[in-house]
Amino acid sequence: MKLLRTVAASVVALVLVFPLYWMVVVALSSRRDLLGGRVGVLPSDLTTDNFRRVLEAFPVGTWFGNSVAVSLSVAVLTVVTNLMAGYAFAHLRFRGASPLFVLALGTLVLPVQVIMVALFRLVTELQLYGTYWAVILPTSASALGMFLARQFFLGIPRDLLDAARLDGAGEWRTFSRIVLPNAKPLVAVLFFMSLLSSWNDFAWPLIALKDNELFTLPIGLLYLQGQYGPDYTATMAYALVNVAPMLVLFVIFQRFFVQGFTSSGLR
Amino acid sequence: MRQAARVEARAAYAFVAPTALLLGLFVFLPLAWAVVISFQSTDGFGQGAWIGLDNYARLLGDSRFWRASLNTLVFTVVVTPLSIGLGLAAALLLDAALPARPLFRTVLILPMAVSGVATALVGLLFFDENTGVLNSILASFGLSEPAWQSDGPWAFASVVLVTLWWRVGFNMLIYLTALQGTDPQLHESAMLDGASWVQRLRHVTIPALRPATFFLVIINVIYSFQVFDLVFVLTGGGPEDSTSVLVTYAYEQGFTQRDQGYAAAVGMVLLVATLAFTTLQWRLNRGRDGEA
Numbered sequence: 001m002k003l004l005r006t007v008a009a010s011v012v013a014l015v016l017v018f019p020l021y022w023m024v025v026v027a028l029s030s031r032r033d034l035l036g037g038r039v040g041v042l043p044s045d046l047t048t049d050n051f052r053r054v055l056e057a058f059p060v061g062t063w064f065g066n067s068v069a070v071s072l073s074v075a076v077l078t079v080v081t082n083l084m085a086g087y088a089f090a091h092l093r094f095r096g097a098s099p100l101f102v103l104a105l106g107t108l109v110l111p112v113q114v115i116m117v118a119l120f121r122l123v124t125e126l127q128l129y130g131t132y133w134a135v136i137l138p139t140s141a142s143a144l145g146m147f148l149a150r151q152f153f154l155g156i157p158r159d160l161l162d163a164a165r166l167d168g169a170g171e172w173r174t175f176s177r178i179v180l181p182n183a184k185p186l187v188a189v190l191f192f193m194s195l196l197s198s199w200n201d202f203a204w205p206l207i208a209l210k211d212n213e214l215f216t217l218p219i220g221l222l223y224l225q226g227q228y229g230p231d232y233t234a235t236m237a238y239a240l241v242n243v244a245p246m247l248v249l250f251v252i253f254q255r256f257f258v259q260g261f262t263s264s265g266l267r
Numbered sequence: 268m269r270q271a272a273r274v275e276a277r278a279a280y281a282f283v284a285p286t287a288l289l290l291g292l293f294v295f296l297p298l299a300w301a302v303v304i305s306f307q308s309t310d311g312f313g314q315g316a317w318i319g320l321d322n323y324a325r326l327l328g329d330s331r332f333w334r335a336s337l338n339t340l341v342f343t344v345v346v347t348p349l350s351i352g353l354g355l356a357a358a359l360l361l362d363a364a365l366p367a368r369p370l371f372r373t374v375l376i377l378p379m380a381v382s383g384v385a386t387a388l389v390g391l392l393f394f395d396e397n398t399g400v401l402n403s404i405l406a407s408f409g410l411s412e413p414a415w416q417s418d419g420p421w422a423f424a425s426v427v428l429v430t431l432w433w434r435v436g437f438n439m440l441i442y443l444t445a446l447q448g449t450d451p452q453l454h455e456s457a458m459l460d461g462a463s464w465v466q467r468l469r470h471v472t473i474p475a476l477r478p479a480t481f482f483l484v485i486i487n488v489i490y491s492f493q494v495f496d497l498v499f500v501l502t503g504g505g506p507e508d509s510t511s512v513l514v515t516y517a518y519e520q521g522f523t524q525r526d527q528g529y530a531a532a533v534g535m536v537l538l539v540a541t542l543a544f545t546t547l548q549w550r551l552n553r554g555r556d557g558e559a
Contacts (some may be wrong), residue, residue: 002364009360011440013374019389020377022400026392052355070502081285092275100283107294108287109485111493113514115528117292119299121541122313141289171278200382202496207522218384222500225388232392239385250380254373 016057023243027051027190027236034233050237060241063214064222070135070205070216071198077140078194079187086149087175091161101150104143120207134208135216139198145190152186153179185256192253199246217242275376305531311521315528322532327479330535334508335516338423342512343491346430351433351483352436355476359468362446372443376436383433383496390429419509422502426510429497434490438483445479446472481552485545492541513537 028046029039038044055062088094089101110118119138120129128134156179164174180187202218209215212223221235221242228234250257305322309315326332361371378386393401394415403413413421453475457467473480495514498504504511504519513533521530 003364005360005363007372009365012357012360013371014377016432016436017374018482019393020381022392023385023389030535036399037398037403081289084282085286088279092279092282093272094276094279097279098289104286105291109291109489109513109541110294110298111489111534111537111541113493113495113517114538114541115294115297115301116518117311117521117531117534118297118304119515120521121300121304121527122293122297124311137289141293143286143290146286171275171282175282196380202384203499203518204384217495218382221382221384221388225500230391230395230398232395232398233389236392239388243381243385246380246382247377250377251373254376 005160020243020247021138023239026084026232027240029233031231031233050233054234054238054241057170057227058220058224058238059213060238063217064241065216066132066214067199067217069152070132071195073132073136074139074198075191076195076252077240078142078145081140082143082145082190083149083180083183083187085146087153087179089146089150091158092171093158103145107141108147116204116207119204123208124138129208130214132208132214135201135205138208139201139204142194145194148190149183149186156182188253188256192244192249192257196246196250301531301534303554304528305535307528307531308526309528310525311527318528322529323535325529326536331508331511332516335504335511335513335533336536337513337515338494338508338510341423342427342494343488345427345483345486346491348429349427350434350438350487351480354483355442357435357439358442358446359472361443372440377421378433378442379436379440384500386429386433387497387500390425390497394425394501412534416502417506419506422506422510426494426498426501429501430494433497434487438487441479441483442476445476449475451488455541481548485548488544488548492537492544527536 025039025041025043027050028036028043028048030045030047030049033039033045085104088098123134123138125130128137160178161174164178169177199216200218201216202222205216206222207217209219212220215223221238223236225235306317306319307315308318308321320463358376361368361375365371381389393399396402396412396414396416399415401415405412413424415421415425449472453471454467457471462470493514494512495518498510498512498515499518502510504515513536517530517533519538520526520533
């Protein structure tokens, strides 16, 4: 029975990992070999030619830097604002708290595409169209982190907070000295989730950016595909550049990731 | 005491303000604006002309809109149960004693880290009718080779398959977390009563997983309503609109045809569908809680 399970799990795992493996193999193979059907499950003639070709033809380094700058900004902005709001909704009493919370939570089910035309108008009106800010600010307006933070903070005992207050600490001090140091895994999860979704975001940056100097990696991928057509070896080389950093971070962070969902009370 | 409450409230507003500002400016304001734009005829430059319900009236007679709506519905109805069911199966598999369990879990959730565009391009690599891996694998087994790119239903199937590859890991992860939170005593006492594996699955495991299932149904349906990157890059909505969905149609109308009033109206349809579905789910779930 255990053997059967292990075999089943192995088959599932192989099927799921094969596309990623194949992306790597194709990225490292020559175009002629791919078209001639000479690329097998085990790569034969490995070449880094595709990477060279893509790097020479497109400003990949700039796009990479743009992606890093944009997604780090989004992650910092989202996490800081969400942690603050999550704390207030968990532990502070104020008028309008529950309607505000429900309203914020409601935005989670709102498809971005419903508002994309109006959002495009708004960033144009604010003279942000075609700048980093046009991507960063609207992408940072997310309530998911706030919800997860609130659930997590509810688990912090009130006595601990009251003790800090009795010692004369203001709300900000209590938050930064007592609450945050207890929430390191939460902060790590929120930061990574936000980084990942911003790094992979496509629909909105596609609308908000126009100069290819400011493109992020996913937009560049589409642009490159438009130029190269079905030149899969080059496209996969670039896709690998896009995907690899997050895959590595994901493997490192996934343990926290799982804990983050556990502590969010979805059980 | 009242003084203290006032200080606390003031601090609370300051803590909530940044999030409220971001959501207000970049979600609620555009949402209200979107409603207004949907009553206008506008290309996005200068003032639009007020045309009342004309955009909505036009939707009624637009066969491409109906096709996109139907595709969105079919996509949702196919993908939601499949990805939840497969997620549950994978979670049950990994919940049991298994060597190298963390490795399996990592592999299964790995696709979550891949961008939609990259996923779609890898999909193209697989489904390409001339050089695609999938057809060469099928051919080597002596099976017929579907026209993944030129035949509508097969193109639709390719979008579904790529979506499942991308989504199943997330569903599995949520179920796995929930399974680890269920009380092992329930299983033990059911086993003492002589319940078979299937009976325990039906009467113990699945009821215990209800909150997770509720969450996943909502998340998966909303995701399906909004599927964009995969369709846009993998098929572009083709061939002949056979994979076009509401969101790609709205994008095409708004940013390719620049008929932004009409695109906003398509967006409103999506909004109403989302709200109707979420409210319905909420009611159903609450109703069942009432019984229990």
